[in-house]
Amino acid sequence: MKLKQLIEFDKKHIWHPYSSATNPLDSLVVKQAKGVNIELEDGKILLDGMSSWWSVIHGYNNPVLNEALVNQSKKMAHVMFGGLTHKPAIELTKLLLEIVPKGLTRVFYSDSGSVAVEVAMKMALQFWYAKGDNSKNSFVTIKNGYHGDTWHAMSVCDPETGMHHIFNNKLAKQYFLPAPKSKFSENFDFDEIKPIVELFENQSGNIAAFILEPIVQGAGGMLFYNRQYLIEVKKLCKKYDILLIADEIATGFARTGELFACNYANITPDIMCVGKALTGGYLSFAATFCTENVAKIISNASPKVFMHGPTFMGNPLACAVALSSIKLLLKKDWKSNIKRIEKKLGNYLFEIKKLEAVADVRVLGAIGVVEMKKPVDMKIIQKQFLEQNIWMRPFGKLVYTMPPFVISNSDLDKLTKGICNVISGK
Numbered sequence: 001m002k003l004k005q006l007i008e009f010d011k012k013h014i015w016h017p018y019s020s021a022t023n024p025l026d027s028l029v030v031k032q033a034k035g036v037n038i039e040l041e042d043g044k045i046l047l048d049g050m051s052s053w054w055s056v057i058h059g060y061n062n063p064v065l066n067e068a069l070v071n072q073s074k075k076m077a078h079v080m081f082g083g084l085t086h087k088p089a090i091e092l093t094k095l096l097l098e099i100v101p102k103g104l105t106r107v108f109y110s111d112s113g114s115v116a117v118e119v120a121m122k123m124a125l126q127f128w129y130a131k132g133d134n135s136k137n138s139f140v141t142i143k144n145g146y147h148g149d150t151w152h153a154m155s156v157c158d159p160e161t162g163m164h165h166i167f168n169n170k171l172a173k174q175y176f177l178p179a180p181k182s183k184f185s186e187n188f189d190f191d192e193i194k195p196i197v198e199l200f201e202n203q204s205g206n207i208a209a210f211i212l213e214p215i216v217q218g219a220g221g222m223l224f225y226n227r228q229y230l231i232e233v234k235k236l237c238k239k240y241d242i243l244l245i246a247d248e249i250a251t252g253f254a255r256t257g258e259l260f261a262c263n264y265a266n267i268t269p270d271i272m273c274v275g276k277a278l279t280g281g282y283l284s285f286a287a288t289f290c291t292e293n294v295a296k297i298i299s300n301a302s303p304k305v306f307m308h309g310p311t312f313m314g315n316p317l318a319c320a321v322a323l324s325s326i327k328l329l330l331k332k333d334w335k336s337n338i339k340r341i342e343k344k345l346g347n348y349l350f351e352i353k354k355l356e357a358v359a360d361v362r363v364l365g366a367i368g369v370v371e372m373k374k375p376v377d378m379k380i381i382q383k384q385f386l387e388q389n390i391w392m393r394p395f396g397k398l399v400y401t402m403p404p405f406v407i408s409n410s411d412l413d414k415l416t417k418g419i420c421n422v423i424s425g426k
């Protein structure tokens with residue numbers, strides 16, 4: 001098929017994320033990708049500003065990760081996890097337990113971030129069930145959150161920017177607190193904890209767990225909030241007997257400048273989800289961690305088992321590549337590398353803060369965000385980014401970048417200059 005036919009076929013038969021089947025925008029056809037470059041079928045090479053949604057931290061076609069994947073495929077691509085186990089899962093778990101917040105001792109592997117969130121929520125519900133508490137059935141979360149597209153995950157996404165307006169009466173009703181206001185690098189306003197206390201005073205008997213994205217709210221607004229908020233939430237959850245679920249699916253594996261965003265507050269949640277960058281963007285894979293206490297309570301009461309078990313649980317290929325990706329991350333001085341990216345992102349991006357159309361510019365770790373005053377026109381802005389030879393995927397008012405960690409200084413200049421050129425209309 002010719003390129004044009006490929007695109008037409010795609011448009012006619014294949015759904016893309018959040019797209020129309022009858023009136024979709026054209027998708028670019030990718031031929032291959034290497035490092036920070038995405039090569040299209042028409043020969044154009046784009047500099048990647050997205051890490052394929054937070055995941056490709058070591059760049060595309062990474063020789064170390066390729067090798068891990070190929071080697072494992074020669075042993076076995078998959079075996080069922082019921083009754084069987086394997087070294088890739090065991091070695092991965094050993095390494096993960098060394099780096100996740102202290103006190104998380106148990107892991108449940110699943111196939112995607114949304115499923116990891118479902119598993120986390122189910123764990124919380126089964127925890128209270130095992131304790132004989134039949135009223136702690138709801139969840140509390142903060143506005144502007146995003147936790148995935150599956151059913152229960154959707155119920156704790158922001159009620160306005162999420163999908164509540166469509167599935168309104170069909171979703172479980174959860175408690176929504178105002179989004180944290182105090183910014184990451186500003187002083188904390190202790191008034192922010194008042195609504196939490198008030199809710200907990202009245203409703204803690206109905207709340208199984210508090211679920212939130214620590215420090216960085218991703219798809220719900222790309223907001224960076226104060227670490228004290230997280231510290232206070234942890235304290236209050238403990239005081240009012242509510243489990244804390246940290247969704248680190250976007251923030252995990254150094255993206256924010258700490259290995260996990262919870263480390264900014266020095267807290268250990270009761271349950272924690274990771275995904276996205278877990279396999280360096282190679283395979284869809286996720287994990288839900290919990291404390292010894294949560295695991296034991298669930299397992300001590302009838303039915304004595306945790307009621308979940310995906311077909312591809314603990315997939316050996318995914319475990320092997322995840323192990324290799326985390327080793328590669330830890331081998332390098334990731335902290336100063338993220339600092340380098342943070343500084344470079346700020347260099348140009350803060351210059352456009354003064355533009356009339358720009359509401360805010362913020363940078364944290366390897367995340368750069370330009371918030372516009374009005375929503376961008378995807379069709380127009382996508383074309384403008386193409387002209388700059390960079391790959392960006394803005395949404396709503398947010399033009400944001402989280403490049404692969406292997407990006408060079410000169411490519412960071414190219415990326416941020418390209419963003420500035422598009423936004424300032426050059």
Ligand SMILES: *Cc1c(COP(=O)(O)O)cnc(C)c1O
Pocket residue numbers: 112113114115117146147148149213218219247248249250275276
């Ligand atoms: C992406 C994301 C999810 C969902 O992960 P999928 O792999 O897309 O199912 C959940 N929570 C957060 C914070 C995310 O960024």
